[in-house]
Amino acid sequence: MQKDPEAESPSLLMGSSRQMTMVRELARRAGVSDAKALITGESGVGKDLVAREIHARSRRAHGRFVPVNCAGLAESLLESELFGHVRGSFTGAYRDRRGKIQEADGGTLFLDEVGEMSLRMQAMLLRFLENGEVQSVGDQVLRRVNVRVIAATNRNLAERVASGEFREDLLYRLSVIHMVIPPLRERPGDIPELVAHILQNGGHSLRFSAEAMRAMGQHRWPGNVRELQNVVEQAVWLASGNTIQLDDLPEAVRTAGRNLVTRHERRRQLADNLFDALRSGNFTFWEHVYPLFLSRDLTRHDIRELVSRGLSATKGNYRTLLKLFGMSPDDYHRFHNFLAAHDCKVDFRAFRNGAPAARRRSEVTTV
Ligand SMILES: Nc1ncnc2c1ncn2[C@@H]1O[C@H](COP(=O)(O)OP(=O)(O)O)[C@@H](O)[C@H]1O
Numbered sequence: 123m124q125k126d127p128e129a130e131s132p133s134l135l136m137g138s139s140r141q142m143t144m145v146r147e148l149a150r151r152a153g154v155s156d157a158k159a160l161i162t163g164e165s166g167v168g169k170d171l172v173a174r175e176i177h178a179r180s181r182r183a184h185g186r187f188v189p190v191n192c193a194g195l196a197e198s199l200l201e202s203e204l205f206g207h208v209r210g211s212f213t214g215a216y217r218d219r220r221g222k223i224q225e226a227d228g229g230t231l232f233l234d235e236v237g238e239m240s241l242r243m244q245a246m247l248l249r250f251l252e253n254g255e256v257q258s259v260g261d262q263v264l265r266r267v268n269v270r271v272i273a274a275t276n277r278n279l280a281e282r283v284a285s286g287e288f289r290e291d292l293l294y295r296l297s298v299i300h301m302v303i304p305p306l307r308e309r310p311g312d313i314p315e316l317v318a319h320i321l322q323n324g325g326h327s328l329r330f331s332a333e334a335m336r337a338m339g340q341h342r343w344p345g346n347v348r349e350l351q352n353v354v355e356q357a358v359w360l361a362s363g364n365t366i367q368l369d370d371l372p373e374a375v376r377t378a379g380r381n382l383v384t385r386h387e388r389r390r391q392l393a394d395n396l397f398d399a400l401r402s403g404n405f406t407f408w409e410h411v412y413p414l415f416l417s418r419d420l421t422r423h424d425i426r427e428l429v430s431r432g433l434s435a436t437k438g439n440y441r442t443l444l445k446l447f448g449m450s451p452d453d454y455h456r457f458h459n460f461l462a463a464h465d466c467k468v469d470f471r472a473f474r475n476g477a478p479a480a481r482r483r484s485e486v487t488t489v
């Protein structure tokens with residue numbers, strides 16, 4: 123048998139658990155075949171990546187991988203997105219446009235969220251799968267294309283068939299190969315490797331403390347690998363020093379049992395990091411700090427500590443602080459309302475010229 127060089131390249135899929143090893147092996151085998159494949163699993167488990175892996179391992183690897191999100195578009199737009207249209211076929215169609223199916227000629231078409239397709243679109247897709255021909259909207263000509271179809275969904279398609287929302291014949295057509303990607307909570311052994319991969323991709327030389335990594339392993343990860351990515355990226359921001367500690371993780375991930383001394387120290391470091399991010403323009407208050415407060419990753423004490431830093435830098439001037447925190451002058455009332463509503467107001471007078479430093483510190487730490 124001829125050796126396929128693609129088969130030797132490193133996998134896109136990280137994780138050494140038994141389940142992930144199996145997924146990689148199935149993706150390799152699916153790559154050898156040209157059969158249609160259906161990938162199912164919860165949101166964020168890696169369906170997209172598995173589809174790319176199958177393509178990369180296939181004879182079509184030098185052709186294009188063309189993803190189409192079937193949930194994102196209204197039916198008529200999806201039709202022209204997939205099949206293309208000719209000029210003048212509907213209002214706004216000023217020129218001919220090739221559809222994604224044609225773009226994928228010689229490569230792979232990835233139909234993401236295929237469970238959301240309307241019944242009419244399902245019928246059109248089925249027709250294409252049966253005869254391998256596309257007809258652009260408004261066109262008379264049928265064009266033959268050579269496309270491999272991979273579809274994905276987080277829906278249970280068998281249930282949708284039972285409720286009449288998905289065509290059974292289409293389900294059979296699409297799932298010649300069916301891969302189920304297990305949720306992350308069923309393969310916690312993959313977590314350290316995924317974390318290392320995410321840190322490395324972001325160019326961070328940080329590591330997780332043993333305690334923090336243990337908490338990561340115990341979390342249920344309803345958002346799967348996507349959630350894991352968010353948590354790691356956020357922890358990188360919150361961490362001080364080279365190690366991500368338990369306290370740098372969101373409430374949902376860390377377990378109880380922080381001790382008071384480290385909490386106090388943590389708050390000081392957190393305020394320092396956030397303040398630096400705001401001052402350098404990497405963060406703005408509404409875009410970055412506010413969501414962290416809403417998700418309870420920052421407490422009102424953290425906000426007060428941060429505002430105190432700001433007032434200290436602006437000598438007690440709230441208007442200058444707005445600018446420093448990346449807000450417009452028009453945000454003055456919104457910001458004050460926010461602080462008042464959450465009991466985060468800090469008395470600016472303590473930061474005016476001549477206010478004793480000791481008192482400033484106590485303003486900050488005793489609240
Ligand atoms: N096994 C894995 N190894 C490396 N990255 C992964 C893995 N699984 C998922 N990811 C990453 O997690 C994120 C979510 O994966 P994605 O394929 O978009 O999930 P889904 O399509 O199932 O919602 C992506 O950034 C993806 O690169």
Ligand SMILES: [Mg+2]
Pocket residue numbers: 169170234
């Ligand atoms: Mg996806």
